[in-house]
Amino acid sequence: MAKNNTVNGGISLFWKLSTTFLVLLLMVGAVHITLSISASDQYYLKRNQKLNANIAQSIIQEVKPIINGEVTKNALDDIMHHMMAVNPSIEVYLLDKTGYILSHVAPYKKVKLKTVSLAPIQEFIDNNGEEFVQGDDPRKPGELQIFSAAAITDNDEVQGYVYVVLAGEDYYAVASNLWDEYITSLGGSSMVITLVAALVIGLIAIWFITRNLRGIIDVVRRFQDGDLEARISAKSGKEFNTLSLAFNDMADTIVGNIENLKSMENLRRELVGNVSHDLRTPLAVIHGYIETLMIKKDQLSIEERDKYLAIILSSTEKLKKMVAELFELSKLESKQVHPKKEPFFINELLQDVVQKYLILARKKGVLIQSVISNNIELVNADIALIERVLQNLIDNALKFTPEGGTITIKTNEMDSAVEIQVADTGVGIPEEQIPFVFDRYHIGDKRLSLDKNTTGLGLAIVKKILEIHDATINLSSKLNQGTSFSFQLPYHQA
Ligand SMILES: Nc1ncnc2c1ncn2[C@@H]1O[C@H](COP(=O)(O)OP(=O)(O)OP(=O)(O)O)[C@@H](O)[C@H]1O
Ligand SMILES: [Mg+2]
Incomplete structure (x- = not known):
């Protein structure tokens, strides 16, 4: 159906153009004959006057x-x-x-x-x-x-x-008729030859031009019928370069918008799915404790009540964190986040982040050691996202390193990139769990998830952020000895 339309559209365009062209040719021919007859009359008169x-x-x-x-x-x-x-x-x-x-x-x-x-x-x-x-x-x-x-x-x-x-009347009439006849037959036959030649050349030219146009129309129809890959090739777009480029650009924009809508739709679906699934547990906990508080209002001791309230509070905090992280991860996964890369000094960012954790670490009796070179070249990355990566890694190190342990933040300059390492002397990760720590909701020690503010989304977010920076995260860990995460950021190319 669409195919037929395409062919008819192209052919009828060809006939329309050809007919117009033919009419134009005939008009030009008529004007030409009229002009040459009147010119020949003039010529005859002038010649006659001059001779006589x-x-x-x-x-x-x-x-x-x-x-x-x-x-x-x-x-x-x-x-x-x-x-x-x-x-x-x-x-x-x-x-x-x-x-x-x-x-x-x-x-x-x-x-x-x-x-x-x-x-x-x-x-x-x-x-x-x-x-x-x-x-x-x-x-x-x-x-x-x-x-x-x-x-x-x-x-x-x-x-x-x-x-x-x-040239009295009669003579003039005869002479002029003869002359006109001569001019008309000469002009007429040359005119017919010229017209036919122009017509043939014109029709061929129109055929070629409309052939390219038919190619373009064909692509537009294919696109309209849902073939989003359809683009006008440089060859068929030759005569209509601007049109072809504009169409291709427009098609790219439309496809880009469709992709955007799709990823937005994915984000929406993921969020709805995740929220309804993952928030159920903390909500159930909160619900349960509130119910107990209401039913056993009078039977509960003050300590018990305070304990329940504390659980509710931490559950709501966890809910809050989870919602924020789910949203962040969903956005990352549906490609809604594009890194705003800019050149910056990674050592300055590292020192800032370390500074923020010093007090927390001291409270826990953990030492934070930084081995950060002072003159590292500028790197090219999204500062805010990289800061998020560092926070998640140091969070984990602090969470899984017992009192007396050490967390080391280290830079390692290489040829085209700098390596950043966050290592700890903590509990380590059992070998069989190592492949799964980057999965969302993977929580090594389930006991943690209830007591601590833990969602199991931290490393999934880290991995995604590095992924959109075309970087990978490396992990090495020994149970009861410690864990080390590292990743590389490329230097800024001036
Ligand atoms: N430095 C580490 N030392 C030991 N185990 C770790 C370390 N970092 C991560 N893990 C293990 O990997 C799991 C997943 O880590 P991840 O950061 O994704 O989640 P989480 O820290 O448990 O929760 P969240 O970061 O969302 O609060 C952790 O539960 C833990 O078992
Ligand atoms: Mg974490």
């Missing part, structure tokens, strides 16, 4: 049509003969100096104008017939005609004009 420019002059050289302001009859007859001999199609007019037609030789035709405009005649004489000028046609008022003209002078004074209208 001297006719009027040569007539005056033969005869004197006006002598002392009087028209000479004989002269007129002479002109007629003369003219007939030269060219039977021309018409000769004798004008006085105002343009009034004194006499004419125009066989078989009726002359309608009484005066002829002098301006074009003057222009013609001034230019010696070099420029193209059209003047009045005495037989057809309002129409312009090519002509030849010459001034009749007597003692340097203009007496009148000989005005010769060239």
